[in-house]
Amino acid sequence: MKIATWNVNSLRVRLPHVLDWLTVNQPDVLCLQETKMQDENFPMAEIAAAGYQTIYTGQRTYNGVALLSKQAGYDVVTAIPGLDDPQKRVLSAIYDDVRVICIYVPNGGSIESEKYQYKLKWLAALNSWLRDMLSQHQKLVVLGDFNIAPEECDVHDPALWEGQVLFSLPEREAFREVLKLGFLDSFRLFEQPEKSYTWWDYRMMAFRRNMGLRIDHILLSNELAKICTACAIDKSTRKLERPSDHAPVIMELRTEA
DNA sequence: ATGGCCTTTATCAAAGGA
Numbered sequence: 001m002k003i004a005t006w007n008v009n010s011l012r013v014r015l016p017h018v019l020d021w022l023t024v025n026q027p028d029v030l031c032l033q034e035t036k037m038q039d040e041n042f043p044m045a046e047i048a049a050a051g052y053q054t055i056y057t058g059q060r061t062y063n064g065v066a067l068l069s070k071q072a073g074y075d076v077v078t079a080i081p082g083l084d085d086p087q088k089r090v091l092s093a094i095y096d097d098v099r100v101i102c103i104y105v106p107n108g109g110s111i112e113s114e115k116y117q118y119k120l121k122w123l124a125a126l127n128s129w130l131r132d133m134l135s136q137h138q139k140l141v142v143l144g145d146f147n148i149a150p151e152e153c154d155v156h157d158p159a160l161w162e163g164q165v166l167f168s169l170p171e172r173e174a175f176r177e178v179l180k181l182g183f184l185d186s187f188r189l190f191e192q193p194e195k196s197y198t199w200w201d202y203r204m205m206a207f208r209r210n211m212g213l214r215i216d217h218i219l220l221s222n223e224l225a226k227i228c229t230a231c232a233i234d235k236s237t238r239k240l241e242r243p244s245d246h247a248p249v250i251m252e253l254r255t256e257a
Numbered sequence: 258a259t260g261g262c263c264t265t266t267a268t269c270a271a272a273g274g275a
Contacts (some may be wrong), residue, residue, distance in 0.1 A: 009274080010264060034274085036265075061265055061274075097272060107274055115273095147275075199275065202262035213275075245263075245275075 001255045002027040003100065003256040005216055006237075007199075007246035011035040011066070014244055015043055017237060018068075022050050025234070027250060028070050029095050031102035033145045035064035042066070057088045065091040065102050065144070073100070085123040096255065098224070099137040101130075103144040108165040111156045116165060119147070123174040131181050140221040142183065145246065147215050150175045150185070154214035156195065166215060183219040186231040186251045198233055199246045207238050227254045 006029040008014040011032060030052075035042070037058050044054050047068055057078045058064035065088060067073055073093030080090055092101040098125065106122050109115030133140060150172045152158040161167040179185065187196070197212025206212065220228055231251040238247050 015263075034264095109273085109275095145275095164275095201275070204258095204261060206262095215275080242263090 001029075001096065001098065001253045002250060003029045003031075003098075003141055003143065003218070003253070004035070004250040005031045005102065005143040005145070005218060006248035007033040007104070007216060007244060009034050009036075009244045009246065011037055011043065011064070012041075012097055013242060015046060017240055017244070019046065021114055021232075021234075021237065021248065022047075022052060022068065025250060027212065029073075030068040030102055030248075031143055032066040032068065033064075033102070033104035036061060037064060047118050051182070055091060055093055057091055058087045059086075063104060064090045065089060065104055067091055067093055067100065067102060069095055071095060077101075080125050080129045082128075084123070085122070089098070089122075096136065098139045098141060098253070099133065101133065101140070101142045103146070105145060105147045107147050108161050110165055110172070111163065111168055119165075120174065123171070123178075127174070127177055127181065130178060130183075134182050134221060137167050138221060138223040140183075141218065141224060141251075142178070143218040143249070143251075145215060146175065148172060148175045149213045149215050150217075153194075154197070156197065156211045156213070161220050162211070166213060184222065184225040186218045186220050186225070186228050187214070187233070187249065189225060190227055190231055196233055196247060197247075200238065202245055216246055216249050218249055220251075224253060228252070229254050
């Protein structure tokens, strides 16, 4: 079973990339963030033509998440229970017997901003929810754009990013607190190339210079970590015309077909 | 490096992203 995540930064613009990527990679489930479109505009027909079913929850201009899958998902959840949040950042469903939770964590603006406080509050609510979900689902995947680079090796220049949003200590602590609930970072279960990142600024030729951050993650419950056979970042999409600034991350589980 | 670049919008300048 292949499960992947990709912040597409506008599904309208990136739809051709997504369709190509589905055809080439054949994931069982692809989670998208920043679709930036209302539900009535969702390109369900084009995606169905590629052989994928869709679940989505979107809004105009900002945010928006979607699940594309070969088989139908069920028991859909579209928000963190108990968190009053109009922003569409969460989508979850069960595929086969695996509970998949797709998240788009708030960016946080800058450390001094209200958006940063919103991010920390959001992460605290996520933690409580995931604790609850773990008690109900042994096979649990939490994946998406976390907007947190957890370790120094996930940042091209840790000194430059020290204390900045995406790499500040409270955010990294929140990430560690999620791991402590009983998750493993699937990317780090395997030998990986040095300086592996999932996001590069559009400016400064950052991709060409590999000035990136690893902020998109796939976390696995212990039960799933035991059967995880691979996890990799696909940098190839970042070289396309009009690319998303994020690269997809893809993970594979050894499951009975 | 107080911006650069990309996307969106009751656009053509400003906000948000990361």
